[in-house]
Amino acid sequence: MxxxxxxxxxxxxxxxxxxxxxxxxxxxxxxxxxxxxxxxxxxxxxxxxxxxxxxxxxxxxxLEVENVKIDEDNEEESEREEEGEKSNLPMIPNLLKRFRGLFEMPKELPPRRAVDNRILTVDEQKPINVRPYKYGYIQKEEIEKLVSEMLQAGIIRSSRSSYSSPVLLVKKRDGGWRFCVNYRKLNQVTISDKFPIPIIEELLDELHGAEVFSKLDLRLGYHQIRMKEDIEKTEFCTYEGH
Structure with a gap:
């Protein structure tokens, strides 16, 4: 105001x-x-x-500003009030402790779920292959680092697939780099899944009165869904190869 x-x-x-x-x-x-x-x-x-x-x-x-002396009893009472505010939802700390692993960096592939990602293309016999981009020295070092981390975590693996898409780095708000793969060429020949877009008004009605919300993208959210056997189509390449 x-x-x-x-x-x-x-x-x-x-x-x-x-x-x-x-x-x-x-x-x-x-x-x-x-x-x-x-x-x-x-x-x-x-x-x-x-x-x-x-x-x-x-x-x-x-405005009027003046000194206020706070005795120990008032300090203890203020601390109790703060603790009371924090404990309005006592189940939250227990949930965070129980599912602590969800907030850590993934070290293995996620489990199979009811829905796995799949990629259907118009012509299954014609693979998409795009040469890697040209990178600067700093980006090369960062790509090597991120690829090494994902290999150790089991998120990616070496491949000899005929498919190949280039890698690019996008700057994050915190100054770090986001590892991205440019699948535009693959998207052009991909058969899109048809699914009705949710109506915002209906979603707001369902959320009315809710106090706790969750979302998918907690820690590298899109690495929490497995791929079907057409995983070879997701292959990317760097200046070091596949």
């Missing part, structure tokens, strides 16, 4: 130097200096200007 004006600020035993936007006061035996950010300061305004602003139903805010 934005406020049109902020009027008044008082601290006990404080000294303010408003041109430099500094305020000094003592906290016990320690001197504390508050300094404002001048880049956030707007032009000064008179009381007349403020009155005109309020005529347009703007907001005004009066």
């Amino acid at each position: 934005w406020f049109g004006a902020c009027i008044g600020l008082a601290l006990p035993d404080s000294w303010g130097h408003w041109p430099s936007m500094t305020m000094t006061f003592m906290a016990g035996k320690t001197q504390v200096i508050l300094k404002g950010d001048q880049s956030l300061t707007k032009a000064e305004c008179s009381l007349k200007t403020i009155s005109k602003t309020w005529e347009r139903e703007d907001w005004g805010l009066l």
Whole structure:
């Protein structure tokens, strides 16, 4: 929420130097200096200007800051309140502990489930084969590292398939790299699965009143579903080969 004006600020035993936007006061035996950010300061305004602003139903805010002494009993009570807030859903910590493995990096292939991924192509006799991209030195090192990690985890394996798609790296928000495979050529000859798109209104009705939500993509979510025997179509290649 934005406020049109902020009027008044008082601290006990404080000294303010408003041109430099500094305020000094003592906290016990320690001197504390508050300094404002001048880049956030707007032009000064008179009381007349403020009155005109309020005529347009703007907001005004009066702030008062003072020292409050908290004794040990109050601190213990505050801690109990915080613990009470954390325990509103007592089943959550137990669930997280029970399924701790779901939040760790996968070290083996996921189990077979009711539905496995499959790829049906228009012409099964004509494999798709695209040469690898040209990578810089840093990307080569990262590709080698990620491929090695996935090999050790059992997510991928060496292959001699006739299919081949190139690899590319996408920058993550945290500065890391996301390992991606460009399957555009394969997608062009893939027979798409037909499935009705859910209606948003119906989904919202079903979620009404819910307190706990879950999703698939927890830890490398798309590595939690196995492939059928046409797994050879998912082969990718780097500058080092298949």
